[in-house]
Amino acid sequence: MTQIVETSLKKLTRRDMLKISLAATALAGCSRLRDSTRIVQGNSPATIPTALILPAISNNSGAATADNLTADPLSWLAVNRLTFGPRTGDVARVQTMGVDAFIDEQLGLDDSADKSNPVLNERLAKLDVPKASPAEIRAKYDAKRGEVFQQMQTAAILRAVYSQRQLYELIVDFWSNHFNIYIAKGNGFVLKPTDDREVIRKHALGKFRDLLGASAHSPAMLFYLDNQANRKGKPDENYARELLELHTLGVDGGYSEKDVVELARALTGWSISGIDSDQPGEFQFRAQQHDDSEKNVMGVKLPAKGGLKDVETILDMLADHPNTMKYICGKIAKRFISDSPPASVVQKGVAAWGASKGDLKAVFGAILHSDEFKQSAGQKLKRPFEFIAGACRSLGADVNVGRLMLEYFRQMGQPLFFWQPPNGYPDVKGAWFESSSLLARWNFGLQLANGSLPGNTVDITKLMPTGVGRISDDLIDSLSLRLLGSPLPAATKATLKPFANDKQVNILTALLLASPLYQVRG
Amino acid sequence: MLQSQLKINLPSWMPRFAFAPQGQAPRGDVLVCVFQRGAMDGLNALVPVGDSNYYRNRSKLAIAQPKTGDSKSAIALDNFFGLHPALKGLKPIWDAGQLAPIHACGSPDPTRSHFDAMQYMEAGAPGNKSLGTGWLGRHLMTLNNGNTSPLRAVGMGTMLPSSLRGSVSATVMKSIVDFHLKGNAAQAATIQQTLMAMYAAPENGDALLKQSATEIEATVKLLSKVNVASYSPANGAKYPSGDFGTGMMQVAQLIKAEVGLEVACIDIGGWDTHINQGGAEGQMARLLTELGDTLGAFHADLGDKMKSVLVVTMSEFGRRVEENGSGGTDHGHANAMFLLGGGVVGRKVHGAWPGLAKENLDNGDLALTTDYRDVLSEIISKRLSNAKIAEIFPNYTPKPRGVVL
Numbered sequence: 001m002t003q004i005v006e007t008s009l010k011k012l013t014r015r016d017m018l019k020i021s022l023a024a025t026a027l028a029g030c031s032r033l034r035d036s037t038r039i040v041q042g043n044s045p046a047t048i049p050t051a052l053i054l055p056a057i058s059n060n061s062g063a064a065t066a067d068n069l070t071a072d073p074l075s076w077l078a079v080n081r082l083t084f085g086p087r088t089g090d091v092a093r094v095q096t097m098g099v100d101a102f103i104d105e106q107l108g109l110d111d112s113a114d115k116s117n118p119v120l121n122e123r124l125a126k127l128d129v130p131k132a133s134p135a136e137i138r139a140k141y142d143a144k145r146g147e148v149f150q151q152m153q154t155a156a157i158l159r160a161v162y163s164q165r166q167l168y169e170l171i172v173d174f175w176s177n178h179f180n181i182y183i184a185k186g187n188g189f190v191l192k193p194t195d196d197r198e199v200i201r202k203h204a205l206g207k208f209r210d211l212l213g214a215s216a217h218s219p220a221m222l223f224y225l226d227n228q229a230n231r232k233g234k235p236d237e238n239y240a241r242e243l244l245e246l247h248t249l250g251v252d253g254g255y256s257e258k259d260v261v262e263l264a265r266a267l268t269g270w271s272i273s274g275i276d277s278d279q280p281g282e283f284q285f286r287a288q289q290h291d292d293s294e295k296n297v298m299g300v301k302l303p304a305k306g307g308l309k310d311v312e313t314i315l316d317m318l319a320d321h322p323n324t325m326k327y328i329c330g331k332i333a334k335r336f337i338s339d340s341p342p343a344s345v346v347q348k349g350v351a352a353w354g355a356s357k358g359d360l361k362a363v364f365g366a367i368l369h370s371d372e373f374k375q376s377a378g379q380k381l382k383r384p385f386e387f388i389a390g391a392c393r394s395l396g397a398d399v400n401v402g403r404l405m406l407e408y409f410r411q412m413g414q415p416l417f418f419w420q421p422p423n424g425y426p427d428v429k430g431a432w433f434e435s436s437s438l439l440a441r442w443n444f445g446l447q448l449a450n451g452s453l454p455g456n457t458v459d460i461t462k463l464m465p466t467g468v469g470r471i472s473d474d475l476i477d478s479l480s481l482r483l484l485g486s487p488l489p490a491a492t493k494a495t496l497k498p499f500a501n502d503k504q505v506n507i508l509t510a511l512l513l514a515s516p517l518y519q520v521r522g
Numbered sequence: 523m524l525q526s527q528l529k530i531n532l533p534s535w536m537p538r539f540a541f542a543p544q545g546q547a548p549r550g551d552v553l554v555c556v557f558q559r560g561a562m563d564g565l566n567a568l569v570p571v572g573d574s575n576y577y578r579n580r581s582k583l584a585i586a587q588p589k590t591g592d593s594k595s596a597i598a599l600d601n602f603f604g605l606h607p608a609l610k611g612l613k614p615i616w617d618a619g620q621l622a623p624i625h626a627c628g629s630p631d632p633t634r635s636h637f638d639a640m641q642y643m644e645a646g647a648p649g650n651k652s653l654g655t656g657w658l659g660r661h662l663m664t665l666n667n668g669n670t671s672p673l674r675a676v677g678m679g680t681m682l683p684s685s686l687r688g689s690v691s692a693t694v695m696k697s698i699v700d701f702h703l704k705g706n707a708a709q710a711a712t713i714q715q716t717l718m719a720m721y722a723a724p725e726n727g728d729a730l731l732k733q734s735a736t737e738i739e740a741t742v743k744l745l746s747k748v749n750v751a752s753y754s755p756a757n758g759a760k761y762p763s764g765d766f767g768t769g770m771m772q773v774a775q776l777i778k779a780e781v782g783l784e785v786a787c788i789d790i791g792g793w794d795t796h797i798n799q800g801g802a803e804g805q806m807a808r809l810l811t812e813l814g815d816t817l818g819a820f821h822a823d824l825g826d827k828m829k830s831v832l833v834v835t836m837s838e839f840g841r842r843v844e845e846n847g848s849g850g851t852d853h854g855h856a857n858a859m860f861l862l863g864g865g866v867v868g869r870k871v872h873g874a875w876p877g878l879a880k881e882n883l884d885n886g887d888l889a890l891t892t893d894y895r896d897v898l899s900e901i902i903s904k905r906l907s908n909a910k911i912a913e914i915f916p917n918y919t920p921k922p923r924g925v926v927l
Contacts, residue, residue: 185637435737436694495719516726
């Protein structure tokens with residue numbers, strides 16, 4: 001907005017009026033946020049210094065250029081990539097504070113950020129599964145496991161829409177895919193909620209070694225990858241292989257088939273307590289099933305009778321291995337920067353990993369603070385989760401999720417926690433984007449904007465600038481700025497003009513949600 | 523399995539090209555894959571009525587030997603095998619020489635986990651969880667026959683079946699009736715037109731997005747020709763109600779409409795009959811009725827077109843030979859597959875029978891004598907004109923089984 005101040009004095013045009021109304025909307029949004037769901041907590045209050053906005057109004061100095069209707073590109077990129085999508089005022093706020101400060105702020109938020117977030121907390125409080133132990137889930141939901149899936153998905157979506165810790169929730173989704181667990185495998189549904197809570201959410205921005213260790217002890221993971229069947233003399237290599245191939249080194253990470261076999265032997269006896277025990281579904285080391293002879297994994301000798309220590313030694317090695325750093329930093333860059341990220345930014349992540357001994361805040365920070373990130377506009381498409389949660393945020397929807405919204409995740413091909421193979425939903429767009437999922441996006445936009453997604457409502461009239469917004473061009477511009485960050489070219493605007501009126505503003509909104517530019521993640 | 527042995531020299535996805543003229547017929551058969559989720563009890567579907575050990579192990583659940591006039595006894599196929607009476611819908615197909623059952627068949631992987639077994643079977647790579655593509659996906663990827671129809675491969679359901687994962691984008695639809703924009707027809711048409719203009723506009727620089735939108739338009743247009751809402755099956759065929767019957771009817775519609783369909787996948791679930799499986803009647807009989815009557819209707823409906831249509835059924839594994847204490851059967855190993863179509867070597871039950879004597883069992887289960895990949899390889903090479911078997915079934919050399927012409 002600073003450019004507004006620099007422009008010469010001119011008579012107010014209709015465009016100025018629109019711009020002013022947008023600024024006012026942003027401010028109004030901020031004051032609303034202060035009460036309920038603003039992004040920031042604690043020592044960084046979510047206000048836009050009025051001096052940066054007001055001069056344009058009080059001095060009548062704003063020039064009517066198209067630039068005034070364009071969000072600051074870098075702020076737009078940051079909010080689209082590092083949150084599930086911009087709400088009213090978010091982009092202006094980031095522009096004011098600066099992208100780097102925003103990244104640091106987001107990485108610095110902890111649990112307390114959502115303490116005074118009544119909408120989120122009230123809605124999460126209605127869900128008991130995310131907080132429940134395996135025994136509790138088994139007792140209550142054995143015959144209705146579908147409710148467990150729904151509650152887990154609902155909790156994730158509510159957080160994505162309402163949490164102040166937007167980047168954290170995106171990183172949680174990243175790790176949920178990296179350490180993928182298919183929630184519907186057999187009785188695994190009683191275990192996954194604990195994994196989500198105690199492994200993924202607990203360590204998402206902690207030390208990688210802690211995250212890896214928690215996952216290795218996670219009953220949900222051990223069950224999903226069959227390690228409870230991995231016994232002395234009857235090895236099951238499933239988990240051992242994925243631990244190397246998917247969780248740490250990557251498929252070309254320099255291990256051999258022999259290493260897989262040796263690691264599987266080290267993992268014998270890493271099991272879970274049975275469903276008939278007092279504490280079903282807890283981690284259990286079964287010493288009598290553990291192969292206690294000597295092992296050698298990638299040159300690391302594990303002397304006989306190492307017991308539980310065998311695996312810990314290997315996890316230390318893997319968490320600190322250059323190929324692990326490279327593989328995971330590559331995946332982070334792929335998720336946040338580009339489907340084919342430059343090697344230079346991966347290297348920055350690796351360097352931070354080495355210097356910080358695997359502190360994930362430092363690793364994510366190095367990758368996101370990079371020039372490569374800042375230059376990556378247009379390089380990512382929104383995945384279904386980002387599309388759905390983002391649309392809700394951008395329209396200021398009141399979200400309770402509901403079955404139909406979950407059904408749209410399925411139609412778009414990425415229902416949460418439902419990817420069967422252990423590699424997580426693919427990130428590169430060509431691997432998952434296809435026509436039926438795009439059609440589902442179009443229909444989702446229509447149903448959301450029409451208010452026909454049960455449990456979720458949108459007040460479209462609130463999105464319209466008052467007074468001047470009723471003029472069709474301005475209505476298109478204001479919605480384009482909100483959803484696309486910039487006005488549409490004249491030709492496309494002309495295409496949309498028939499819908500730019502009071503009666504069809506919901507269709508206009510749906511069309512913008514369905515538009516190709518809206519599929520781009522900043 | 524070593525990853526290096528599995529590398530397929532193709533990118534993880536390949537761009538599709540502008541559509542060739544629509545409506546061209548595929549070169550080979552249209553393949554319809556029916557997956558019976560939950561592990562069908564093949565021993566009660568394709569009954570070894572000539573094996574006394576079958577009756578010894580199944581005192582409650584066994585299907586009686588064929589007996590004229592007894593609708594609860596097995597339907598005789600040859601001197602040794604009979605069909606479950608609920609599969610009476612398949613008998614006319616057998617009589618027409620277009621049914622080829624294969625017994626003691628399946629995936630060699632010993633897992634008894636539904637999840638793993640399905641994944642292995644659909645990947646076309648038993649024991650390998652890291653492949654990321656399915657056998658049908660790789661078949662379509664490696665067969666460049668110039669067919670660019672958006673309906674070249676269709677998954678009837680809400681999620682892409684793992685077998686179709688791969689470079690060629692398959693269209694997933696719960697119903698061909700639902701594949702359009704919501705709202706009344708006139709408004710949907712206006713909205714779609716507006717969207718197509720937005721996707722064609724210069725500010726949309728993403729080729730994949732452009733292409734997906736074009737595919738939606740092409741698919742909607744193709745389906746509008748099919749007249750999906752009002753369809754009367756031919757030859758008096760009556761499809762059972764339910765997802766499977768409706769889905770197969772829609773597959774038949776797509777085949778008749780010649781929209782470029784080459785591969786269709788469809789599921790029928792509910793086969794995990796641990797408890798109260800039933801014999802000639804009951805839980806499993808109801809499922810078999812739905813399966814057999816649907817396939818029978820499909821076969822009748824397509825009539826002459828069955829010459830170039832091949833249906834294959836599969837299930838992740840079979841069930842234990844000995845019935846359990848709850849009137850059901852537990853997870854087993856080998857199973858029965860059914861092939862239907864003009865190109866099968868019909869009127870013959872294929873596969874070597876390993877026998878059900880205790881010493882012939884695999885951990886209490888029917889032993890496997892035919893790898894399912896042998897069957898599928900033969901279909902792919904002989905009926906679908908694709909010779910790239912090594913890429914479709916990595917690290918496996920299929921044996922010829924003579925199940926198709």
